[in-house]
Amino acid sequence: MNNWKWNSTYDEAENLDWLILRDGPISKYFSHEILNKDIKSLVNVGYNIIDVNLKNWTISNYQSKMKDAFEFPQYYGENLAAFGDCL
Template sequence: MAAFDHDAHLTHQVDYRLMAGGFVTLFWRQTILEETIDWLIAHGYEVVRLDASGWMGEADLHRDFARSLDFPSYYGRNLNALNDCLSDVAVCDYGTSPEATGLVLVLTGYDKFAVRCPEVAQLALDVIADNSRSAILVGHRMCCLVQSDDPNIVFKPVGATAVEWNSAEWLNARRCPE
């Protein structure tokens, strides 16, 4: 299911818009995130939610990824091991169903973790982006939706691609508290 419909750029499908600019997308408003998730679920995507707001360190990230994606018991609980296991998830060895349209990782409260562990937070997104690109090359879609309570959060490019705001909140004015 890697290829999108030839006219996806004209029909502006949600999944196409999310992945066209990169595989990691920022969200601020919870309602827009939930609408996006609902659309993805309705179109056959498997959604895995991870609440990063309580992660105090790298060990918490690894614990939740391992549990949520059924990583093997030998998982090394470091960023290199995360990369290795996500490469297996990308080819549907575990953690996702090959029958699904794709896998969507949803990281909520990620800004709180990024404040506590900025380098790990950045590198984890980079690992996800790299493996999402690999997934699509073998016929499986994979992307990451990153929710932030900080409307001004910025990450360095991941997977050699900038982390951008979703299309509904792309303008700074759309992220001003009401």
Template structure:
């Protein structure tokens, strides 16, 4: 899987995953190399408010967090510069793993897309400071297509880029 890791961010800071084993291996490798890996189950989000609660808790947003997409953008900009959510001194980078994304994108397609868009923009912003933010998105739908985020098309990870590589269920 060295190839996957080498190409992990070649197409942007957000990568799609279908096979759970590929996602788990990638997240485990990143954790072993000093990344703070935060995993959230987006399939449990029945409304946008639940997404905000989970992300705010996981990334240690301040108590004044407004629970809106604009507030998410503001707080993620603070995460990008290392104000909270992770330690830029101790961690190689921050990885947000979103499991069950396809299910949430059915519940709230606009909110699901905006989440990735905001994250992609803030990951680019973080790179200006030498900080690494990535989002690994698991989908049970092998044909999931995400509109461009942060000005970049969201791509399948290198090992699953070909449609034929996603022919089996995401085990």
């Protein structure tokens, strides 16, 4: 991941990651156009974006779906502790 630095002269392009992630790792978008623009900008500065579709996830399969989405190793234990270890 890119080493983050704050630019004291406000520049949305340089500080986009901070603006999106300052309140936590989840941001709600109301426009697909803006979301796609921001994804491109984050990729351009070195972020690895993982696109996860939760449509077919269930309580019984979500751990294996996360394993696939995040490309966790085969030994992933499919529990919260293992999830933290693999991140």
